[in-house]
Each structure stands twice: as structure tokens, then as C-alpha cells.
Amino acid sequence: MAGKWSPPANCSERPVCVLGGGVLGRRIAACFVAAGYHVRIRDPSAKSRDAAAQYIKENLSSFTAILPQPAKRQGSCETTDDLAAAVKDCWIVFEAVPEVLPIKESTFADLEQHAPPDCLLATNSSSFKSGDLLSKVKDVTKARVLNTHYMMPPQNVIVELMTSGHTDPEIFPFVEARHREAGLHPVTALKESSGFIFNRIWAAIKRECLSVLAEGVSTPEVIDSIWKEQYGSRVGPCEMMDSVGLDTVEHIEQHYVDERGLSPKPLQWLQNNFIKQGKLGQKSDEGGLYPPPTPGKRTKLIFLNTGLSEPLGDKPMAQIMKRGQILQMIAEDRASRPIALVENQALPDGIDVCDGRMYWTCMGIPAENDGTVQSAKLDGSDIKTVIPSGQVHTPKQLHIDQVSKKLYFCDREGLRVMRCNLDGSEHEVIVQTGDWKSEPDKAKVQHNWPVGITVSRKLNKFMWTQKGGSKASDGWIYSAGLEMPQGSTASNRQDIEVIQKGLPECIDLEMEDDSGVLYWSDRGELPLGNTLNKKQIIGEAPAAEKALGRQIIAQGLGEGIGLKFDRAENCLYVADMAGRLWKCNPDGGLKEKIFEGATHAYTGLSFVKV
Template structure:
């Protein structure tokens, strides 16, 4: 007989509930808040509730970036201690409580009692089949129960769906559609199975890795290193089990690993020696991985040893679709990625920017330029907290034409930036006050011919406190080998103006198309990116500015330390890791050796166009 199941009545206007505000529960909640739903988080722990609400508030922009299209309404969320109040009126409940069978069985008995009779009940269990959790519920309830096993959004967006053995088949396409609306990738198992699809394969790998470690055959770093090299993987199995190295999207914590492994031991009669080793050496000591401050299979990272790269996507690489030109020109983003975590994906901190180009950080805030329409005097300089909140306008539209790279003098708390079509090099305080022009190569309002000559366009800028100078590029025409790098004193010479100052020096000329600059005062080295044509263009370069120039500068007056960039733009030197991060317009982030050699790709966004970048340590 045909099923009579129908979608929960008025589900669009009813809440979703997440039972469990832990590492994964709060991420599931954020997925559906982003998709425009009202989400309730239920957890008996006040700390877990508070942490879950804080997580959603601070990370919602990352989940919004997953969506295939913007929702028609804004999502909302709150937290509850009482289960009955939390599930009242809900059309969908996700259970994400610890992997303990009696706890999950009692949870579903409570859901049958308190949730609406048309509510879909889902478990996020990674080891239990949903059918194993239903010993205390009626048959009609079993028909609306299924597994929805989330990986770790927003970085890992697969969700495995599976029947309870009783689930009404029509539920699956309905739930799959709701998952896609939240930017997730649903995959439905063809039959009921302990451990789903991926987890059955992963469980065998995980079990043998623990045995290798427990028996003293090898160490976590060697195991992960072999795995990464052999399979060209960005992440190793020890990192996936909740290590403290790399904020990996799959890290679940060693306590969760313990619960899952115990279930497999009970169900399949597997050996217990590795599980006993894990409990004795890690679980009892509270060494759970990322979710604790005691480390896990790896020691915990020391503060300041990790790097978040902040970089700008112009937003011009996506298909236009039904967007107007105006909308496309305002689809830029500030993205963030963890440099040490090679499996991570960038998250959007700020969206809807008008061609962002330069970015820098000072005292817990980021500052960036928006070029706006290059044909209009409508550029802006803005700032925000490092999580993208509290956006403020520093230099408003009409006061800068086309602002490009920005650099902050961390000592003087001064913001330097170039104004390309405005033909100016400028400076201000961090709040936008004392906005002044330092160099003027022409007047775009009264000298239109000068404004059209790219040789006059200032683009990149940096500061050397040791030399008491700022340096800037004038890129020249596209692939014209007419790029220049200049310098001038931080202090305007007496009697000079921005258009006639006499202290300007030429540092380099005849460059393919020099763009952004970075000065490392400690080594006395100036770095820059060059667009233009190979072999001298599409490169990362350096020049010794303090001390004797090395022999490598003999022929070109500079050294080319990386080649093959796709229109390189932003760069930043990281002294702690002795590398230069570079972004290019082909949508790639690179890690380059300042002494030359092979560059290493950190990330590639196939539809992205990257400009400026910077980083923060944490």
C-alpha cells in the first residue's frame, strides 16, 4: 500500500531543535540558522549552551557562504535547558548527544513524548544505527526516524542519511532538499549499516592507527607524514582523530573516538587493547585534542604559533547569472583560512564589498580598501573586528578615488594607501583623521591625460622605520615593462608639497608590472609582486635595501624568488615561519621561500580572484 506520509505542516515557519550544543551540535545549528530557520539548542549544561550561542554568533558568516542562494528570511536561534520546551512545535529535531546507547534510547523516548507527532526525528550518531536507538518507541514513531550523520561543517559539508529500517521512504528526498538549501551535500545509504559509508572505512584505519601507536611502532607525526605523502592528502589520521595540530574539519575529539570504538567492540567482538591504551593515556588525563587545552595525540599548540591568513576575493570569478553589473561589482569578500591546516577551506568574514584590494591588521582590527568603480571617485577605506563585526568607514566615498594596497605603520599607528586613478599616495590615522596626500603624480580632476597614463598610477606601498621612508610602486602599462618603485621620507621636506617634493628616489625601474610591496626591516629586504609577462613577470621578487646587496642581484638589480604566479598581487612576509604568503588573481594562495625554491600552494578557489592579504598569529 502506498505511503501516506506528507511533509510536516507549515514547516517553513516552525523551529528546528538541536539536542546537544557540543562541537558538532552547534555547527549543525549554524547551518540551519544560516538557511533562515529558527533554531533551538537544547543542552543541560549552561556552559555548553553559552558556548553554542557564542559560536553561532561569531561564525555565522562562514555558514552563510555555503548557501546556494540567500534565504528569503533571516534565521534566529536561542538556547534551552528544558527538553520539552525546546522541542515544542518543532518540525525537525537533530539528536547530537554523546555516543552512549542508553542515553540515546532515553532521548528518543522523550522525543516521542514531547515532540509534535509529525516531527522528523534524526540522530547524528556516527556509530549507532538509528534502529538501535528505538527500543522504547512505537512503530509509528520509528517511521519518522532516520540517521543524518554530519561530518564537520562549514569545512566538511557531506551529510550521510540512512534509514532506521522503518523510515518512510518519502522522507529522504524531502530531507535531502532541506540539506541542500543549507549548503550541505546529502548522500543517502542504500540500506541500514553500522557506521554508514565513510565511517566503516575510516573505522578500520583509525583502529589500526591506534594499534600502531599503542604498540610503540611509530608516533603520530610519522604516521600522519606517511599518510600525507603516500595519498597526497592534506590531513593525516591522527589529526582527524582530534589532534591539537591544525584545526581540522574532521577533528571530533578522542572522547568521541572512544565512544565510537567501544560500540564497534561491543557489536563485532573486536580486540580492546588499543581502546584500553587510549583511555589510560589520554581520556583519563583529559587529553582530548582540540576540545581541551591539554592536547591529544599531539601536544597542544603554543599561543601565537598558528597563523590565520586574511585575504581578499574580488568576487569577479563567479558566473553572473541573474546579477546586474552593479551587484557583481559589489560581491567582494574578506576570507580567512588557517595556514597550518591544509584541509581547511576559507570562510567569509565580510561580504558584499566593492572590489576590495588592500588589507592590513592592527590592534585586533582589520583595515581594507574598496576600489569601487575605477571610473568614479567612490573608493572607501573601512575597518572591522577580526571576526568581521563592527564595520566602520575610515575614509568615505568621495575622499579617495581608487584605493589599492594599504599598509599600517604599527609604531606610529598610521594607515598608508595608494590611490591609483586618483594619482596619489595617502596617509591617515587609524580613525581616518589627519587624512593627507604624501605624493601626487597628477590631478585626475584637471589633468585627465595624466590620469589615463598607467605610468602615473601608484599601486603598492610599504614603510621602513629603519630608513624612515615609505616606498610605493607605479605599475606602468599592462605587460609594458614600465614599472617603477620609488621611496620618500616619512616626513614631508620643508617647503615641499605632494606634487613637487624633492626627496623622491628611484629604487627600481623597467619592471614588468610591479604591484604590492612588503619591507622587512629586520633583514633589510624589500619584497614585491610583479605581474607582466614571463620570464620576468608573474614573479615574486626581493631587493636588499639595508646592507650589501648579494651576488644574486648582480644581473637584474633584484632577485626573482618565485615564478609562475597567476597575476600576483598581495604578499606578506612571515618571519616566524620564514616564508612569504602571496595571493594571485588566478584564485590561489602561495607559501614561498624567501631564499627561492619551489613555491607551495596553500589553497585554490576555482572561481575566485584574489588581491591583498595579511595574517594574524594566535
């Protein structure tokens, strides 16, 4: 049949269909929504349909971030339980139903009847050859059937393509090109095989891990820790099995046992100890190889992406400057990716959390006087303006005093340090380094620019940074009393003290009153910049501070910005402009990378326990 196949007509205008709204089906759908297609998800379960639609809504930014260039149009998604309606007019259908042979065979028979005659029919089966699924379809249909085995996009973007034994070979270059447009990395197997290139290798790893566990040789925690240290991986094999679902692992392993005559002992152990008890992994309240997380023990990071590192495309600058996001992810879940809570923000920079709401600053366009302070519930709903445009110039880092319920924030080009109540009332200037309206020369001097801020209740002071010029070693950290001295103004208060000067380019601050230590990020020049620093403010300074007047506890940040101290974990979380999240030890040592977003640029950061 080679040479007789023609691509589906007008495929760029036609829908894509995904059969199955489960863990992987919804991810496949998200890839093509991000690429600008209208995607229909068909699933007989209303719960699965709703969960799939919600997943795409919350995670779409993670999929658009992997595109090689912005989509020409905005994609969309709908869900249905009607197969015929789902596949109508589609140019490709991805089957992602359970790994059960009779279900898949019936599915392809239905697709032959209801899908357009030029529609490509793809199975995401990770264990069955597509040829095994075609006993109920005609030979002419078999020529447009292929395997498209996805890993776990968006964090794993490889897609393995394979013939059904009948697939027209000219289909593969076409399908590869469509996947590359969606930011995926397609690889075509040279021949048909039970299991794909990586899947066969991964299946052996899974089986041996299960054998080690079944024989009592080790635990999931130890297996994963060895794997991650040995290979520098963010996630271990037991965590990966919990992530994909132990029921899915069971289906795949059962097929390999049946087809290859492998020992059933590891599979039987999994079935008896987990599957039969409803322990299916992360999607189960019962947990899986790992127990379900204890409420209040996990750390939900809430952090800001400016959007400035995404591909520019042909969008106007005004639109590019409003691509900021508020993202969230669980720090302990290394298999997860950030979820967007709020989008279309104008250069968000500082964020903190109080009483079930998050508060953040938007710098706006730095040359304009259009900054704002916003708030929302922790799920991103109920957005409110706290400080409207025109009342703050370029708001930067933000800190909430949890005792007084006051917002403290710096106004960089506005040359001011400000505070207000959580509702924006009692908005006042508490430090002013110049008047940007009447003293334009002062406004141009970056030494006068306030940036980061924190509060010490023990000292009854607030502290802030004035970063100085880029890489200029003219950064200063100051402090002043929470109460304005009698007879003083924001411009002439006499209680301002210098904590540190001559810093490369100090940014955000975090005061830990219990230990009396001040922490800050510095995005200045190496070797003293791009660092996380600490200084003993209360009590005797340690010997480690003698040389520099401070201690560098982490290096190699990609222009570190936001930081937050986690007392329960005794660690510091740091976000940097290179799109990375770090977990750092307050006493120094190796930092741990939690996540890296290749097209992200992170600024402010906070967290809540869940």
C-alpha cells in the same frame, strides 16, 4: 509503508531543530541557517548553547559560501534548554547528542512525544544504526526515522543517509534535495549498516593509527606528515581525531569494540593516556594527540575577501559590491576554516595591524569617489572610520610604519600616495601622479595608478607600485624619502627613484629591512606574472637576480595581491584573487597552500601571533 509517506507540510516555512550544541551539532545548525531556515539548538548546557550561537555568528559566511545559490531569505538561530519548545512546529529534528545508547534511546522516545507527527527524526550517530535507537518508539514513528551522518561541514560537505530498517524509502529523495539546497552532498547507503560507508573505512584508519602510536612505532607528527604528502591532504588523521574530539573517538571505538569483538588495546591506550587525563584534543586546554599550542607561536592570519566571486543571484549591483569581509584563521590549523570578523565591506583591499587594532581600506565603487579607511579591534568590534568617504578615491594596499605609527596607503584612481596618523589626523598626500579632477586623461592611464606600498626604516624611504595596465608589462616600483624635500610638493618632489620597471603588473610590497630585501606580488601575465618576487635593495645583488633584475621565488599564483613577511617563521604569506592563501619560502621552492575558498577572492593580508 512505501507510497504512504507525504513530505512535511510547509517545510520551507517551518523551523529546523538540532539537539546538541557540540562540535558537530552547531555545524549542522549553521548549514540550515545559511540555507534560510530558522534553527533551534537545544542543549542542557548554557555554555554549549552560548558557544554554538557564537560559532554560527562567526562562521556563517563559510556556510553561505557553499550554497549552490543564495538563500531566498535570511536564516536565523535561537537556543534553548527546553526540548518541547525546541521541536515545536519543526519539520525535521537532527539528534546530535553524545554517542551513548541509553541517551539516544531516551531522546527518540521524547521526540515521539513532543515533535509534530509529520516531523522527520534524524540521528547524526556515526556508529549506531538508527534502528538500534528505536526500542522505545512505536512502529509508525520508526517510518520517519533515518540516519543523517554529517562529516565536518563546511570543509567536508558529504552527508551519508541511511534507513533505520523501517524508514519509508520516499523520504530519501526529499531529504537529499533539502541537503543539496544547503550546499551539502548527500549520499544514501543501499542498506542498514553499523557505521556508514566512509565511517567504516575511517574507523579502521583511526584504529590502526592508534595502534601505531600505542606500540611506539611512530608519532602523530610523522603519521600526519606521511598522510598529507602521500595523499595531498591538508590535514592528517591524528589532526582530524584531535579536531573532532578524542572523547568522541572513544565513544565510537567503544561501540565497534563491543559490537564486532575487536581488540580493545588501541582504545585502552587512548583512554589511559589521554581521556583520563583530560586530553581531549583541540577543545581541551590540555591538548590531545598534539600538545596544546604555545602562546605566541601560532599565526592568526587576517585577510580580506572582496566578495566578488560569490554567486551573483538576483541581488542588485550596489549590494554585490558591498559583500566584502575581513576573515581570520590560524595558519597552522589545517582543519580550520576562516571566521568572519567584519562583513558588508565595499571592496576591501589593504590591511595591516598595530597595537591591538586592524586598519583596512575599502575601495568603494571604483568609478565613484567613495573610498574609506576603517579600523577595528582584532575581534571585529569597535569599528571606526579613519578616513571618511570623499577624502580618498580608491584606496588600495595599506602599510603601517610601526615606529612612527603612520598609515601609508595608495589611492589608485585618485592618483595619490597618502599617509596619516592612526586616528586619521595629519592626512597628507606624499606623492601625486596627476589630478583626477582636472586631468581626466591622466586618470585613465593605468601607469599612473599607485597600488602597493611599504616602508623601510633602514633606508628612511617608502616604496610603492604603479601597476600599469592589465597584463601590460608596464608596472613600476618607485621609492622616495619619508620626509618631503624642502621646497617640494607631492607633485614635483625630486627624490623619487625607480627601483624596477617593465614588470607585468606589480601589486603589493613588503620590505624586510634585516635582510635588505624587497618582496612583491605580481598579478600579470605568465610566465613572469602571477608570481612572488624579491630584489636585494641593501647590499650586493645575488647572481639569481642577474637575468631579470629580480628573483622569482613562487609561481602559479591566482593573481597574487596581499603579502606579509613572517620573520619568526622566515616565510611569506600571500593571498590571491583565486581565493587561496599561500605560505612561501623566501629562498624559493615549492609553495604550500594553506587554504582555498572556492567562492572567495582575497586581497590584503596581515597577521598576529597568538
